[in-house]
Structures are given as structure tokens and as C-alpha cells.
Amino acid sequence: MPDVVVRPMRPADVPAAERLSAEAFLGVDRALRAPGDPEPQERPQPRAARWVARTLGTVATDPGGCWVAEDPGAPGAPDGLVGFATSMRRDGTWVLATYAVRPGRQGRGVGRHLLDAALTHSRGCLRGMLSSSADPAAVRRYVLAGFEMHPQMTLAGTVDRSAIPPGTGERVREGTSADTDLLESLDRRRRGSGHGPDHAYLQDTCRLLVVETRAASGYAYLDRESSVQLLAATDRRTAARLLWTALADGPEQQRVTHVTAANAWAVEIGTAARLALRTSGFLALRGMDPPAPYLHHGALL
Numbered sequence: 001m002p003d004v005v006v007r008p009m010r011p012a013d014v015p016a017a018e019r020l021s022a023e024a025f026l027g028v029d030r031a032l033r034a035p036g037d038p039e040p041q042e043r044p045q046p047r048a049a050r051w052v053a054r055t056l057g058t059v060a061t062d063p064g065g066c067w068v069a070e071d072p073g074a075p076g077a078p079d080g081l082v083g084f085a086t087s088m089r090r091d092g093t094w095v096l097a098t099y100a101v102r103p104g105r106q107g108r109g110v111g112r113h114l115l116d117a118a119l120t121h122s123r124g125c126l127r128g129m130l131s132s133s134a135d136p137a138a139v140r141r142y143v144l145a146g147f148e149m150h151p152q153m154t155l156a157g158t159v160d161r162s163a164i165p166p167g168t169g170e171r172v173r174e175g176t177s178a179d180t181d182l183l184e185s186l187d188r189r190r191r192g193s194g195h196g197p198d199h200a201y202l203q204d205t206c207r208l209l210v211v212e213t214r215a216a217s218g219y220a221y222l223d224r225e226s227s228v229q230l231l232a233a234t235d236r237r238t239a240a241r242l243l244w245t246a247l248a249d250g251p252e253q254q255r256v257t258h259v260t261a262a263n264a265w266a267v268e269i270g271t272a273a274r275l276a277l278r279t280s281g282f283l284a285l286r287g288m289d290p291p292a293p294y295l296h297h298g299a300l301l
């Protein structure tokens with residue numbers, strides 16, 4: 001890896017990292033595009049702004065988990081940034097949030113050095129989680145780092161409103177920051193660790209739905225399109241109640257993402273709503289089984 005220095009990420013690096021990541025993921029989407037798929041688009045501005053806000057949060061909470069690779073020929077210049085990896089530690093679980101190398105500089109060992117640097121932040125963590133793209137180079141790096149790959153599925157299409165069960169939305173209420181202890185308990189039950197400061201970010205950017213009865217509880221964060229970003233529940237019935245509520249409240253076209261085989265309940269609901277099922281990347285895990293009933297967040301897992 002000549003001519004590249006790996007150093008801790010600084011807040012000032014984050015906007016250039018966002019552009020690099022948008023370019024790298026557009027490259028993956030183009031390379032893996034199936035016949036008949038629409039032309040992949042670069043990350044739009046509102047999502048780019050959320051990416052920057054979220055990553056600034058990770059750099060602040062986990063400076064030891066966030067690294068960049070820089071070309072010393074152009075230090076500080078936006079195009080001096082060659083790659084980056086951001087990760088966090090939550091209650092003994094290491095989470096890789098995002099990871100990319102500039103197209104044109106890939107396949108020359110930069111990614112290996114970045115992942116090794118980020119993994120130093122996983123010392124003492126028995127569990128690890130990340131959501132992998134289907135890029136064969138990424139998958140190779142994760143398998144070699146000891147992760148087990150669990151295929152992820154996405155359901156997408158036009159929701160058949162006649163399939164929405166009567167009574168959907170009953171016993172589901174809007175959540176607030178006052179629910180955070182409940183959310184943390186559900187996180188620990190399902191994935192072994194809370195989301196800690198990530199709940200504040202999610203509450204700032206998402207709608208929060210909560211079910212809390214004597215027998216069962218669960219929560220879901222929904223984005224502006226009512227698409228579930230993160231869902232955890234004590235049982236499948238509660239998880240189903242939350243997902244149906246999200247589908248009922250959303251627009252015609254919807255997506256349910258990050259579904260693993262352990263979450264067949266979500267495949268059943270998406271299929272009942274006439275959404276089309278396809279595979280999409282992997283949930284990569286170390287020291288744990290795929291959580292269920294649980295739909296993980298793509299970066300905060």
C-alpha cells in the first residue's frame with residue numbers, strides 16, 4: 001500500500017468521506033445492477049446531509065473507531081482522502097457503520113489496512129455486527145476478519161392496501177425520548193447491547209412507534225417515507241403489528257430492508273402486502289446469531 005497513510009478521522013474529514021462513500025456505493029450499485037433494474041442514482045442531498053450528521057456523531061462518540069486513509073501527496077485536500085472506516089462500540093458489541101475506498105484506488109490493500117485499524121476498536125467486544133454490500137471485495141474482507149455472512153432480503157413494490165389487517169395501528173403509539181429505557185431493554189434482549197447515544201440521533205431524524213402492553217413490547221423507527229429503519233420486539237406478533245402500521249401509514253411505493261432468514265415474519269408480511277422479495281447484501285456477525293424479531297439499521301445495526 002505505498003503512498004497511503006492511515007490516521008484517525010477528524011470531523012473536518014466527514015463531508016469529503018460522504019462524497020467518497022456516495023461515489024463508491026454508486027460504483028457497487030452499477031456493477032451489481034440486475035437486468036431491468038432502474039439506473040442507479042447517487043445518494044440524494046437530504047440523505048447525504050443525514051449521513052454527515054450521523055457520522056459526525058460516531059466520530060464524537062467513538063474517535064478510536066473512525067479512520068481515514070490519506071494520500072500524503074495531497075493531505076487535507078478532498079481528493080487526498082482515499083478511504084475511510086467508521087465503527088462504534090456499544091455495550092460489548094462492535095459495529096462497523098460504514099467503510100469505503102475511492103473507486104480507482106480499490107483492490108490494492110487500502111481496505112485491509114482501514115479495516116484492521118477500525119477493528120482495534122473491537123478489542124474486548126465479544127460480539128460484532130455490520131451490514132455488508134454485495135461487493136465481493138467487501139465480503140472477502142469481512143469473512144477473513146472472522147464474520148459469518150447471513151443473506152439480507154429486501155421487499156419492495158406497491159402496497160396492496162386491501163391486505164392491511166383490520167385494527168392495524170391499535171395499541172401502537174407515538175414514542176418519545178421518555179421511552180429510551182424501554183428501547184434499550186429491547187435492544188439488549190434482541191442483540192445483546194443497547195444503542196446508547198444512537199437513540200438520540202434516531203429520535204431527531206425518525207418517527208418512533210412504540211407498543212407497550214403488560215405482555216409484550218416493541219418499537220420501530222420510521223424514516224420520512226415510513227420505511228422501517230430499526231425495529232425490535234419481544235415477540236413476532238408485536239413486530240408484525242409495528243411493520244403493518246408502518247406499511248399502512250406510508251406512501252404507495254414501499255421498501256422493507258435488512259430482513260434476514262431469522263425474520264421470516266417480515267417476509268410473510270411483505271408478501272401478504274404484495275411486495276417483491278429479493279436478496280440484498282449480508283448481515284455479517286461475529287459471536288452472535290441473527291437477532292429476531294429484529295430489523296437492523298444499516299449503519300447503527
Ligand SMILES: CC(C)(COP(=O)(O)OP(=O)(O)OC[C@H]1O[C@@H](n2cnc3c(N)ncnc32)[C@H](O)[C@@H]1OP(=O)(O)O)[C@@H](O)C(=O)NCCC(=O)NCCS
Nearest residue numbers: 100101106107108109110111112132133135136137138140
Ligand atoms: C470494500 C472496500 C472498502 C475494500 O477496499 P479495498 O481497498 O478494495 O480492499 P483490499 O484491496 O484491501 O481488499 C480487497 C480484497 O478483495 C479481493 N477482490 C477484489 N475484487 C474481488 C472480486 N471481484 N472477487 C473476489 N475478490 C475480490 C482483492 O483481491 C482483495 O483480497 P486480497 O487482499 O486477499 O488479495 C472497497 O472495495 C469499496 O469501497 N467497495 C465499495 C463500497 C463497499 O462495498 N463498501 C463496503 C460496505 S459494507
